[in-house]
Amino acid sequence: MPENCDPPYPADQKVAILRRHLVDRIPINDLCEEYKIDSTLFYKWQTQLFENGSTVFARNTKKTRSQHQKTIEQLQAKLKRKNEVASELMKAHRQLKKELGEP
Numbered sequence: 001m002p003e004n005c006d007p008p009y010p011a012d013q014k015v016a017i018l019r020r021h022l023v024d025r026i027p028i029n030d031l032c033e034e035y036k037i038d039s040t041l042f043y044k045w046q047t048q049l050f051e052n053g054s055t056v057f058a059r060n061t062k063k064t065r066s067q068h069q070k071t072i073e074q075l076q077a078k079l080k081r082k083n084e085v086a087s088e089l090m091k092a093h094r095q096l097k098k099e100l101g102e103p
Contacts, residue, residue, distance in 0.1 A: 009035070014045050021046075 009017070017035060020026045021042075032039050097103075 009037075015049070017042070018046055018049055 017031055017037075021028055021031055028039055028042055031037075032042055
């Protein structure tokens with residue numbers, strides 16, 4: 001198989017193969033033999049993982065910001081509604097006092 005041709009391994013399986021080397025300390029040659037891949041391809045995957053790994057954390061940060069922004073917007077809407085209700089109650093209270101002749 002030409003070295004620039006990726007075997008049809010899905011991304012999650014590529015990560016699993018890399019993990020076996022990095023975490024479980026399985027030698028690269030053993031993994032390449034088991035999965036019938038060239039060692040240069042293994043190193044290509046490893047380089048891609050390290051070069052693009054920061055996007056995972058950046059995405060999580062964006063997701064967290066998005067979740068925080070959604071929470072903020074929900075709380076702002078809730079506060080606005082509470083202020084509207086309080087205003088209506090104060091208006092009704094003043095009207096009732098007028099009707100009862102209280103100052």
